[in-house]
Amino acid sequence: MSRLQPARGTADLLPDSMAKHRLVIEAARAASACYGFQEMATPIFEFSEVFSRPLGESSDIVTKENYSFADRGGEMLTLRPENTAGVVRAMISGGLTQSLPLKYFYAGPMFRYERPQKGRMRQFHQVGIEYLGPDDALADAEIIACGARFLAALGALDDCELHLNSLGDAQSRSAYRAALITYLESFVDQLSDDSKTRLAVNPLRILDSKDTGDRQILQNAPQLQDYLNDASKAHFADLTAALDAAGVSWVFDPLLVRGLDYYCHTAFEFVTTSLGAQGTVLGGGRYDGLAEMLGGPPVAGVGWAAGVERLAMLVETAKANSPKVAIITADDGARLAAFQLAEQLRDSGIEIDLPTSGAIGKKLKKAGKAGICVAVIIGSHELANNTVQLRNLEDGSQQEQPLDLADSNGLAAAIAKSLLAP
Numbered sequence: 001m002s003r004l005q006p007a008r009g010t011a012d013l014l015p016d017s018m019a020k021h022r023l024v025i026e027a028a029r030a031a032s033a034c035y036g037f038q039e040m041a042t043p044i045f046e047f048s049e050v051f052s053r054p055l056g057e058s059s060d061i062v063t064k065e066n067y068s069f070a071d072r073g074g075e076m077l078t079l080r081p082e083n084t085a086g087v088v089r090a091m092i093s094g095g096l097t098q099s100l101p102l103k104y105f106y107a108g109p110m111f112r113y114e115r116p117q118k119g120r121m122r123q124f125h126q127v128g129i130e131y132l133g134p135d136d137a138l139a140d141a142e143i144i145a146c147g148a149r150f151l152a153a154l155g156a157l158d159d160c161e162l163h164l165n166s167l168g169d170a171q172s173r174s175a176y177r178a179a180l181i182t183y184l185e186s187f188v189d190q191l192s193d194d195s196k197t198r199l200a201v202n203p204l205r206i207l208d209s210k211d212t213g214d215r216q217i218l219q220n221a222p223q224l225q226d227y228l229n230d231a232s233k234a235h236f237a238d239l240t241a242a243l244d245a246a247g248v249s250w251v252f253d254p255l256l257v258r259g260l261d262y263y264c265h266t267a268f269e270f271v272t273t274s275l276g277a278q279g280t281v282l283g284g285g286r287y288d289g290l291a292e293m294l295g296g297p298p299v300a301g302v303g304w305a306a307g308v309e310r311l312a313m314l315v316e317t318a319k320a321n322s323p324k325v326a327i328i329t330a331d332d333g334a335r336l337a338a339f340q341l342a343e344q345l346r347d348s349g350i351e352i353d354l355p356t357s358g359a360i361g362k363k364l365k366k367a368g369k370a371g372i373c374v375a376v377i378i379g380s381h382e383l384a385n386n387t388v389q390l391r392n393l394e395d396g397s398q399q400e401q402p403l404d405l406a407d408s409n410g411l412a413a414a415i416a417k418s419l420l421a422p
């Protein structure tokens, strides 16, 4: 395999893909701002414990998918596979547990050593929000409504189904865990190898198994909702009442558990029908135990993350931004003046392309193809007369304008006007 390819599971974001990517991120940023989430960023790598402790030594992310390495000083570091642990670590290390509640938005690359396929990469990007502090079910409802608003802005909500489940509090979960182990132990020979291992370390995760044999066995397994205590039931009822009040539709999904150890109560995913197997575009839940697991004080939290690449596949088209105005020199005598004029027009806020080589005819043709609307043509002749030609590349019309390199405001205004002309 050629070393000049991007590494397996990674991709370049060339301008048109970048435009789609940005559209997704901007939509998430706007939706989260609408709810008071503020943007922040944590480092791309952390001490490995930040992930291994809360994500669970047995989780897929830690056992199979991590990018971990010892740096030159011998510190064990891990490229972040997700951002919730990093955000909660930042809250604890920044002493921010004094200023709860906190509402954060983030966007950036994540890294997981997975088998690459459509919608599943080794470096991918997520946008997400974390709401730290409240244990009220209205906080869960608010972040889910925010996720729905984000997907709606992308035109993706109508093709998505919101799957919702309650994992209950610690007491409910451990009662259920015991019942599930008893049930699954009678099928242990038929379980997939992965699930055999999970049975010993985290049986709840078997509910999430994609193996068809496992799924068959699970059909008659005890149901989590039958083990929820009153407090857990009340939390879920409160959440669904709020979602119903806000007109956010949802379906109950008793097998939805989410991959990670620290979730409690709410687990949810928005799943689209239009992306095949990799249909989960946004997922999240409540993680009240996470801060303590990281060694901080107990702080409740709820949040979600969405896959930017998967959502970008749903965005029909987005064009990379490019200048609408070019300065085209007719001959080398106008090179420096053109450069100076370009800077002045940029000072006036006009985006300018300044092609540096080629004959004037070729440059004009190329500019037209690149979406330039107005060409400012300047040559030695124009320079001597203190004029330029403004050519409209859409209809070929041309007009002469005065050139004053001491004050280009007049010319800037003329260009702005011809850009507005139909």
Ligand code: ATP
Pocket (backbone or CB within 6 Å): 082, 112, 114, 119, 120, 121, 122, 124, 125, 126, 258, 259, 278, 280, 281, 282, 283, 284, 305, 306, 307, 308, 309, 310
């Ligand atoms: P999946 O079940 O698809 O593996 P997950 O449960 O591992 O998803 P999360 O950890 O909840 O995913 O991440 C949130 C979102 O990030 C996912 O819903 C998905 O859109 C996106 N995502 C996760 N892993 C990848 C990946 N390897 N490549 C691209 N996007 C991803």
Ligand code: MG
Pocket (backbone or CB within 6 Å): none
């Ligand atoms: Mg995964």
